[in-house]
Amino acid sequence: MTLLNAPAPARNDLDNRPPRRVGFSQRLGRWDVKFSPYLYISPFFLLFALIGAFPLVYTAYVSVHEWNLLGGQGEFVGLQNFTDVLGQPIFWKSVANTFSIFVLSAVPQLALAITIAALLDQNLRSATFWRMGVLVPYVVAPVAVSMIFGRMFADQYGLINAILGGIGFDPIGWHSDRLASHVAIATMVNFRWTGYNALILLAAMQAVPRELYEAAVIDGAGRLRQFFSVTVPQIRSTMVFVVITATIGGMQIFDEVRMFDALGMGGPSRNWMTTVLYLYDVAWGNQKNFGRAAAVAWLLFMLIVCIGLINFYLTTRIAAADGVRSSRRRRPKALLAQAPTGAGAPVPPSARPPSSPRPHPTPETDHTHGGEGR
Amino acid sequence: MTSVGVTAQTAGKSAARAAARRRDRGSRAARVASRRPGWVTYALLALILAISIFPLYYTLLLGSSTQQEISQRAVPQWLPDLSLFDQFATIVTTSQINFWKALANSLIISTTASLAVVLFSTLAGFAFAKLRFAWRRGLLVFVIATMAVPTQLGVIPLYILMTDLDWVGKLQAVIVPAMLCPFGVFWMTQYLSSALPYELVEAARVDGASMFRTFRSIALPAAAPAAAMLFLFWFVMQWTMFFWPSIVLSSQNPTLPLVVEALQGNYFTDYSLVMAGVFLITFPLLVIFAIAGKQLVAGIMTGAVKG
Numbered sequence: 001m002t003l004l005n006a007p008a009p010a011r012n013d014l015d016n017r018p019p020r021r022v023g024f025s026q027r028l029g030r031w032d033v034k035f036s037p038y039l040y041i042s043p044f045f046l047l048f049a050l051i052g053a054f055p056l057v058y059t060a061y062v063s064v065h066e067w068n069l070l071g072g073q074g075e076f077v078g079l080q081n082f083t084d085v086l087g088q089p090i091f092w093k094s095v096a097n098t099f100s101i102f103v104l105s106a107v108p109q110l111a112l113a114i115t116i117a118a119l120l121d122q123n124l125r126s127a128t129f130w131r132m133g134v135l136v137p138y139v140v141a142p143v144a145v146s147m148i149f150g151r152m153f154a155d156q157y158g159l160i161n162a163i164l165g166g167i168g169f170d171p172i173g174w175h176s177d178r179l180a181s182h183v184a185i186a187t188m189v190n191f192r193w194t195g196y197n198a199l200i201l202l203a204a205m206q207a208v209p210r211e212l213y214e215a216a217v218i219d220g221a222g223r224l225r226q227f228f229s230v231t232v233p234q235i236r237s238t239m240v241f242v243v244i245t246a247t248i249g250g251m252q253i254f255d256e257v258r259m260f261d262a263l264g265m266g267g268p269s270r271n272w273m274t275t276v277l278y279l280y281d282v283a284w285g286n287q288k289n290f291g292r293a294a295a296v297a298w299l300l301f302m303l304i305v306c307i308g309l310i311n312f313y314l315t316t317r318i319a320a321a322d323g324v325r326s327s328r329r330r331r332p333k334a335l336l337a338q339a340p341t342g343a344g345a346p347v348p349p350s351a352r353p354p355s356s357p358r359p360h361p362t363p364e365t366d367h368t369h370g371g372e373g374r
Numbered sequence: 375m376t377s378v379g380v381t382a383q384t385a386g387k388s389a390a391r392a393a394a395r396r397r398d399r400g401s402r403a404a405r406v407a408s409r410r411p412g413w414v415t416y417a418l419l420a421l422i423l424a425i426s427i428f429p430l431y432y433t434l435l436l437g438s439s440t441q442q443e444i445s446q447r448a449v450p451q452w453l454p455d456l457s458l459f460d461q462f463a464t465i466v467t468t469s470q471i472n473f474w475k476a477l478a479n480s481l482i483i484s485t486t487a488s489l490a491v492v493l494f495s496t497l498a499g500f501a502f503a504k505l506r507f508a509w510r511r512g513l514l515v516f517v518i519a520t521m522a523v524p525t526q527l528g529v530i531p532l533y534i535l536m537t538d539l540d541w542v543g544k545l546q547a548v549i550v551p552a553m554l555c556p557f558g559v560f561w562m563t564q565y566l567s568s569a570l571p572y573e574l575v576e577a578a579r580v581d582g583a584s585m586f587r588t589f590r591s592i593a594l595p596a597a598a599p600a601a602a603m604l605f606l607f608w609f610v611m612q613w614t615m616f617f618w619p620s621i622v623l624s625s626q627n628p629t630l631p632l633v634v635e636a637l638q639g640n641y642f643t644d645y646s647l648v649m650a651g652v653f654l655i656t657f658p659l660l661v662i663f664a665i666a667g668k669q670l671v672a673g674i675m676t677g678a679v680k681g
């Protein structure tokens with residue numbers, strides 16, 4: 001800012017100045033202009049090469065070799081690891097568990113989040129207080145959430161079963177029944193992420209032009225009608241975004257299932273073992289088989305892409321069916337051309353999925369933002 | 375009302391009524407759009423708030439009960455008591471748990487990783503938003519594309535890499551991977567391209583500031599609000615992270631989530647102690663949230679997609 005206040009050279013100074021020599025300092029200045037941008041972006045790209053790109057390529061390499069945690073690299077085995085994994089019933093069980101937990105968490109989570117967002121999207125007194133309130137669970141580590149809910153969902157003397165007993169139901173075997181364990185784990189995921197998603201949806205709702213609501217009121221629309229005919233179509237792209245990130249997060253659930261009981265191996269008959277937990281077990285558990293674990297990683301990746309694509313297709317279809325198609329045609333180059341508060345800047349997608357160290361959305365997420373304009 | 379009545383008499387009933395209705399509707403619409411919600415909304419929000427907070431409160435309740443009470447009743451008591459502090463003391467002093475070391479580690483990891491992410495993201499964001507260079511757009515698209523790389527895909531090679539570097543069990547094994555945040559670059563680029571006018575950058579250049587001087591005196595102050603939010607996000611992310619640290623770190627050199635795992639493993643019958651531990655690892659983030667929660671909320675909301 002001080003630079004701005006520096007006095008500008010007077011006009012006649014400029015005229016009387018001696019001709020400039022191209023000296024070393026100026027060459028330095030030119031190099032500065034030329035190379036600085038690359039210097040500034042280089043930390044990211046160097047890190048990406050080391051932490052992002054290299055492991056990516058290397059996973060493929062590991063997956064076609066025999067590879068042991070202790071022994072290291074063995075011989076080339078082609079697709080043997082993949083066929084081995086696909087032949088394991090536990091793998092398939094883990095996939096089914098993952099999918100089941102994902103559906104049980106994503107659907108109520110989105111429904112709840114959108115309801116909460118609608119509640120918050122009113123002219124509230126002390127709005128910030130309520131917004132902070134719904135975000136409290138977000139700062140509770142998934143591990144802690146899992147411990148707390150693991151206790152609340154205890155089969156004996158657990159809070160939930162006590163409540164159920166109080167209103168005349170039989171206790172549920174949250175740790176022994178497969179579906180019940182999935183419900184319990186999905187509840188943990190929902191607890192932590194619903195408020196977060198509600199805020200994202202709230203941001204989208206607040207960007208809906210108020211005139212649309214006024215127009216709807218003049219047309220005689222009630223609260224519900226306004227919500228479904230104005231709000232929902234207007235926040236379509238955000239909903240797609242939330243669903244996609246929830247998918248990616250849901251497919252990578254690890255912390256919650258790992259801590260759901262003290263043994264952390266997905267229950268007595270692997271009833272709640274998810275695929276990432278299976279990967280962990282193959283690599284660092286009993287088998288110590290890195291080759292096979294790498295194959296699991298690739299299979300999981302393909303699964304995420306598939307489900308992500310299906311979700312993307314479904315959400316765009318459903319949301320588009322609600323009408324207001326004009327919103328699809330707005331803002332052509334949405335992806336790069338907007339301000340951070342504009343349509344495309346995402347929530348840290350890396351911050352979204354619950355269980356992985358640096359989880360990321362699949363390509364269709366970005367496609368979503370960019371695609372809004374088409 | 376009287377004026378409407380007067381108009382009705384002088385200018386013909388139906389026309390005046392229609393006009394009044396139009397006027398009335400217009401103002402009603404504006405009123406409806408901006409009116410304060412009723413008590414039902416607040417009641418529902420209070421319920422949601424209670425559900426958000428109850429698990430933490432329940433943790434305190436269990437933490438201040440004895441193991442025996444927990445194994446007999448779902449809710450041993452309705453108010454936490456002072457025995458909670460005995461449990462805290464046990465966790466903090468038990469040498470097996472390494473609580474202080476874990477706290478220090480969590481602080482070091484979260485702080486350094488977040489600072490690095492903020493610095494690298496601001497540098498790259500400044501370059502992408504305000505400097506001209508070859509392949510700028512292509513490289514930015516590449517950064518965004520890297521957001522799509524799922525990390526669980528790379529966990530095994532990353533572990534092999536850490537073994538080769540002899541970093542397993544050391545903090546840098548967690549810190550270095552946590553420094554990579556494509557979203558941060560993208561976010562800073564977006565923020566700076568709107569928050570920092572080209573004129574300002576050019577003025578600095580005309581005044582003879584070097585590129586780095588321009589970055590330091592012009593871009594860095596302008597980026598401060600976005601940087602603060604990015605820092606908060608990443609700090610929470612790293613603090614709560616479990617999967618990767620549980621793989622590369624040991625119980626000798628843990629982070630706080632690993633302490634809870636150790637508590638459950640070593641003392642899994644003593645839920646009272648485990649719950650006290652759960653609260654202890656959450657508490658620092660709650661404090662930060664109480665101080666900076668407003669910014670975090672604002673960050674999530676500005677970072678969100680506005681349709």
